[in-house]
Amino acid sequence: MSEHSLDTLWLEERKRIDLIKQPLRGIAGVVLAFAVFMGLWWVFMDPRGWLRWYTPQYGYMYIRWLLIVAIWQAYIFNFWPFKRKWMEESHPLKKGIVLTFINFAITGLLIWGFYYYFFGKLAIPYFSWPELQKTGLSDFFSREYSSLAILMMAAIASWLSPIWPAAFENYPWHGLKQPAKGITVFCVTFLLTTYIFFICMHPHYRVLFYPWQEFTAAFPWWYDSFRTLSGNFNVGWIMCATVAVWLSEMTLEQYPFRLIKNQPWRGIGGFVFILLLALIFFFLFVFMQDVVWGVSVEGAKRLMAPDWRYLHAGELAILVLGVAMILFFYFDNWPRKFSTEVNILIRVAIIIVGTIVFHWLYYKVSPALLGTQAGYSHPQQFPMAPIILLINVLLYHNWFMDGWPGKRIKVEGSK
Numbered sequence: 001m002s003e004h005s006l007d008t009l010w011l012e013e014r015k016r017i018d019l020i021k022q023p024l025r026g027i028a029g030v031v032l033a034f035a036v037f038m039g040l041w042w043v044f045m046d047p048r049g050w051l052r053w054y055t056p057q058y059g060y061m062y063i064r065w066l067l068i069v070a071i072w073q074a075y076i077f078n079f080w081p082f083k084r085k086w087m088e089e090s091h092p093l094k095k096g097i098v099l100t101f102i103n104f105a106i107t108g109l110l111i112w113g114f115y116y117y118f119f120g121k122l123a124i125p126y127f128s129w130p131e132l133q134k135t136g137l138s139d140f141f142s143r144e145y146s147s148l149a150i151l152m153m154a155a156i157a158s159w160l161s162p163i164w165p166a167a168f169e170n171y172p173w174h175g176l177k178q179p180a181k182g183i184t185v186f187c188v189t190f191l192l193t194t195y196i197f198f199i200c201m202h203p204h205y206r207v208l209f210y211p212w213q214e215f216t217a218a219f220p221w222w223y224d225s226f227r228t229l230s231g232n233f234n235v236g237w238i239m240c241a242t243v244a245v246w247l248s249e250m251t252l253e254q255y256p257f258r259l260i261k262n263q264p265w266r267g268i269g270g271f272v273f274i275l276l277l278a279l280i281f282f283f284l285f286v287f288m289q290d291v292v293w294g295v296s297v298e299g300a301k302r303l304m305a306p307d308w309r310y311l312h313a314g315e316l317a318i319l320v321l322g323v324a325m326i327l328f329f330y331f332d333n334w335p336r337k338f339s340t341e342v343n344i345l346i347r348v349a350i351i352i353v354g355t356i357v358f359h360w361l362y363y364k365v366s367p368a369l370l371g372t373q374a375g376y377s378h379p380q381q382f383p384m385a386p387i388i389l390l391i392n393v394l395l396y397h398n399w400f401m402d403g404w405p406g407k408r409i410k411v412e413g414s415k
Contacts, residue, residue, distance in 0.1 A: 005169055006169040006170070006171055006174040006263060007165070007169040007170045007171075007174035009074065009075060009078055009165065010074075010078055010079055010084065010087060011074055011399060014087075014088070014402070014409055015409070015410040016402055016403065016407040016408060016409055016410060017407065017408060017410045018406070018407055019404075019405060019406055019407060019408055020405070020406045022331065022332065023331070025330070025406040025407070026330040026331040026332075026406075027330075028406060029329070029330040029397070029403065029406050030326060030330050032397070033330075033390070033393050033394055033397050034390070036393050036397075037386075037389060037390045037393045038369075040389060040393065041370060041386060041389060044059060044062075045059045045370075045385065045386070045389070046370060046371045047371040047380075048371045049371070054371070054372075054380075054382075054385060055140075055143065055144060055147075056379075056380060056382040056385050057143075057144045057147035057148050057151065058143050058144065058147045059385060060147070060151055060382065060384060060385040060388075061111065061147040061148075061150050061151040061154075062107060062111065063385055063388050063389045063392065064151040064154035064155060064158070064388065065107045065110060065111060065150070065151070065154045066103055066104070066107050066392050067154065067158055067388060067391065067392055067395070068154045068157045068158055068161060069103050069106045069107050069110070070103055070392065070395050070396070070399065070400075071157075071158065071161050071162055072106075072161065072182075072186065073099065073102070073103065073399075074395075074399045075161065075162050075165045075166070076161060076164075076165065076182050076185050076186050076189070077178060077179060077182035077186075078178055078181075078182065079099075080178035080179050080182055081178075081179070087409075088409050088411050089409075089411060092401040092402050092404035092405075092408060092409075093401065093404065095400060095401060095402075096396060096397070096400040096401035096404075099396075099399075099400040100396050100400060103396075103400075111150060115127045115128065115146075115150050116128045116129060116130060116131075116146075117130075120146065124149075126145055126146060126149050126205050126208075127146055127149050127150060128146055129142050129143050129146040129147075130142075131146075132145060132146055145205075145208065149201065149205070152197060152201045152231070152235065153193060153194075153197050155235065155238055155239060155242065156193045156196045156197055156200070156201075156238055157189065157190070157193045158242045158245075159238055159241040159242045159245060160189050160192050160193050160196070161189045161190075161193070162245050162246070162249070163189075163245060163267075163270070163271060163274065164185050164188065164189055164267075165185065166245065166248075166249050166254070166270070167248075167254070167257065167266065167267045167269075167270030167271055167274070168263060168264060168266075168267030168270070168271075169263060169266075169267070170185055171263035171264055171267060172263075172264070173185060196238075200231065200234035200238065201231045201234060202217050202218075203217050203218050203219060203220040203221065203231070204220065204229075204230060204231030204234075205217060206218065206219065206220070207219075207220065207229045222234070226306065226310070227296075227298040227306045228298070228305075228306045228307040228310070229307075230307035230310075232307040232308065232310045232311040233306075233307065233310045235310065235311055235314055236282055236285075236286075236310035236311055236312075236313040236314040237278060237279065237282040237310075237313070237314070238278075238314070239313075239314030239315075239317050239318060239384070240278040240279070240281040240282040240285070240313065240314060240317045241274065241275060241278035242317075242321075243278070243281065243317040243318065243320055243321045244274045244275075244277040244278040244281065245274055246321055246324065246325070247277070247320070247321070247324055248270065248273065248274055248277065250324055250325070250328040250333060251324050251327075251328070251333070251344065251347050251348065251351065252344055253340065253343075253344070254270065255340055255341075255344065256273070257269040257270040257273050281313070281317050281320075282310075282313050282314075282317075285312070285313035285316045285317065286309055286310065286313050288316075289309050289312060289313070290309075296309050302377035302378070303376060303377040305377075308377050312376070312377070314384070315382075315383045315384055316355075316359070318383065318384050318387045318388065318391075319355050319358050319359050319362070319383065319387065320351060320355050321387075321391065322358060322387050322390060322391060323350075323351050323354035323355050323358055324347075324351050325391060325394050326354075326394070327347065327350060327351065327354070329394055329397075329398045329403065330403075330406075333347065334346075334347075334350075335347070362383060362387075363376065366381070366383075366386070370386055372386075
């Protein structure tokens with residue numbers, strides 16, 4: 001945060017000390033996080049594992065909402081109702097277990113209580129797996145269609161929820177105390193998320209069912225310009241917007257919009273900057289695919305389909321975010337000793353190279369390691385699910401557990 005900040009988060013105020021020196025701490029942290037990720041993937045997601053939720057949309061739905069609930073816990077409610085003393089003095093392992101349990105519990109209650117048996121039952125059936133089954137849709141498609149709707153609400157929320165505390169610094173509610181501040185920001189961002197969902201994804205459901213639901217949803221407004229009826233067009237750029245939020249927060253350190261001193265102008269500048277950055281990512285990634293594979297063809301399938309290209313632009317953005325978060329969390333957002341501009345240029349170069357390596361490695365090893373299908377465009381090859389689960393683990397480790405055992409909270413009076 002800049003010296004002009006109106007509001008700060010506990011994550012920014014906490015002071016940590018290193019228990020292991022770099023680069024060993026960074027390497028050990030990545031190995032530990034990856035081991036936890038593999039354990040969770042095997043138990044919940046892997047088609048060869050226990051629960052086998054990687055259908056892929058059903059399991060991805062949970063993964064997306066686990067991320068949003070973590071953002072609510074850390075960014076919106078600032079870890080309320082836990083006191084600062086408890087956050088600082090509790091053992092990181094105990095704190096991590098408690099906060100992760102809450103994260104899982106809220107996610108389950110939200111999906112099964114709110115979406116399946118309240119909103120989907122009383123308002124819009126495509127949010128409810130059981131209600132879609134009653135219409136005669138098969139069990140598989142009922143689960144996949146409802147999962148897609150629910151996870152897309154989370155995808156939009158992952159773009160809009162952190163913007164208010166990060167760019168607007170909770171203005172004009174920065175002076176409120178928790179939980180009033182958290183409830184207010186939550187309501188505002190959730191309302192905006194709902195509006196964007198109905199504009200960007202509801203038309204997708206008009207053409208998803210047969211006959212088309214022409215009396216309940218508008219015709220996809222993006223069709224004439226982008227040659228697809230699929231909501232994957234919006235999935236792609238919204239995922240790029242999600243990544244742009246976190247890159248601006250971590251890699252760019254809110255530069256250049258942090259130079260604006262007063263709210264709400266700083267927040268507006270940040271929102272516009274993030275949106276422009278997202279659109280640059282999105283169209284750049286689409287263009288790169290056209291260069292490599294040739295121009296997409298309307299009505300084609302898989303690799304040559306416009307809707308898959310748009311989806312894959314979002315997948316490429318998520319790969320970028322994975323690398324950026326590892327650099328930020330485990331290698332102290334290196335470098336930090338030069339000017340802001342030079343630091344950012346070096347980080348961007350590292351992230352570009354790291355993303356190229358990550359991209360190659362993921363498609364090389366994921367079929368054997370994760371049980372996904374080989375190839376880029378197979379419906380069972382859905383990189384967003386495993387990579388966002390890995391990102392969740394990174395957040396649990398660094399937000400909930402302070403990066404322990406590599407780091408720990410420095411309590412006042414301790415050495």
